[in-house]
Amino acid sequence: MPQPRLSSALKRKSGLPLWLAIGWRVAGVMALLGIAIGVHWFDRAGLRDSYDGNVSFLDVIYFTMISITTTGYGDIAPVSERARMFDALVVTPIRIFVVLLFLGTAYNFVLKRTWEKWRMALIQRNLHDHIVVAGFGTTGSEAVDELIARGTRPRDIVVIENNAEALARAEALGCNVLQGDATRDATLEDVKLDRAASMIVAAGRDDTSILITLTARHLSANLPISVIVRAEDNELPARAAGATTVINPVSFAGLLLAGSSGNQHLTDYMMDLASVRGRISLTERQVHADEIGRPLSAITTGLGVRIYRDGNPYAFCDPECAALKAEDTIVEIVRRNGDKP
Incomplete structure (x- = not known):
């Protein structure tokens, strides 16, 4: 059914x-x-x-x-x-x-x-551990497409948008949809934000996205919130509003362009990592019990490139990666079928 x-x-x-x-x-x-x-x-x-x-x-x-x-x-x-x-x-x-x-x-x-x-x-x-997407414009719709391609069930995605045509497109994908203003407490309460697994904010305007983030953080203190901003000056206000991850597409595009200058394969590899359509992907997970005490290079699920410990990042070449701890988060490169590349 x-x-x-x-x-x-x-x-x-x-x-x-x-x-x-x-x-x-x-x-x-x-x-x-x-x-x-x-x-x-x-x-x-x-x-x-x-x-x-x-x-x-x-x-x-x-x-x-x-x-x-x-x-x-x-x-x-x-x-x-x-x-x-x-x-x-x-x-x-x-x-x-x-x-x-x-x-x-x-x-x-x-x-x-x-x-x-x-x-x-x-x-x-029935809404539990769902993903709330505030804004279904170009960026929001692409994020939803990528989530579905990565295996997220459309019924586990809730799209909040004011534009009826955009909502119709989201509904056609099988997502839950709600027409409303995501900056309002009542709207976010209607989608049961306190029971959500994460939130993506792509309102199209930096000030609106920051206000949505502030409202969401007020309602859920520990919710992972990813926000896209277009001005570099707004990255700090977005983090101050409670964003867990702030993405600036302009800065990211600049990095790709700089990397492609004289290095024609670097950009292709970065796109391969970022897209579900590539042969490999970046994932993160918690340390397994049998990996505690072992170096990051010894994991068998993928190619370990970074760990996060006490909120701080450490690259595979840092001494902190010589012995994994129980609270570490591993960032690794894996094949699409889950095998080590």
């Missing part, structure tokens, strides 16, 4: 206030009733009243209403061919349209909202 999605906010909210939207429907129904009453009144000679033989204006209103509601007591009936044809070809479609209009109104304003609230509550109960 396919996983349900957070789609209650996918549709863009109508600009009409609720009372006006209902008022337009009521006005439409009254207009249709007015047409039917008017025609019946002008053609009242084709109607017969079995009670007193006289068809008054109130009788016409009465007959029209019981005809539209399919009650049909039979005390007033069309007797002329013209009156019967009008009831058959005009009143019957009006009756169907009025019924559909009332049913549609009941669905839009009562049943649909109740159903979507129930679905959202069901999805929220």
Whole structure:
């Protein structure tokens, strides 16, 4: 059975206030009733009243209403061919349209909202260890594509975005989606940020991304948050806001360009490491119990290039990598199938 999605906010909210939207429907129904009453009144000679033989204006209103509601007591009936044809070809479609209009109104304003609230509550109960992506523009969508290519299930990804078209693309991938403002506490609480495994912030503007990060850190003190910023000056504010990882695509592109100058294969290798489509990839993991005390070069799962100990990075050539400790995090290069390169 396919996983349900957070789609209650996918549709863009109508600009009409609720009372006006209902008022337009009521006005439409009254207009249709007015047409039917008017025609019946002008053609009242084709109607017969079995009670007193006289068809008054109130009788016409009465007959029209019981005809539209399919009650049909039979005390007033069309007797002329013209009156019967009008009831058959005009009143019957009006009756169907009025019924559909009332049913549609009941669905839009009562049943649909109740159903979507129930679905959202069901999805929220099942959200655990998911990845929250704030922003589904070019960068956010590429991040989601890469996550899915790396094996993350789309149902374990929640996309927050204001643009309905972008959300439709995310939903087509199978992700949970929520239309809203990721800078607001209520929005992040709706996606159960406190139970998320990590968060990616790619709002498109540095100030918005930093504000989202600040809000997310306020709600979850230990959540890993990756943020993309486009100005180098905003890297420090992003970290101060609580970002675990700050990525500057401009700086990274500059590094690739500099590396490619006179070294044509370095950039290709870096792209191979970064993309899931390459033959090898960079991964990180905790030290295994049987690796404690051994050097980083002795691990068998991949090619160890760095460890993190007490928040500090150490390269494979540093003396700290001569003996691994239980709390170390290993960064290694592995083949796509998990074998050592």
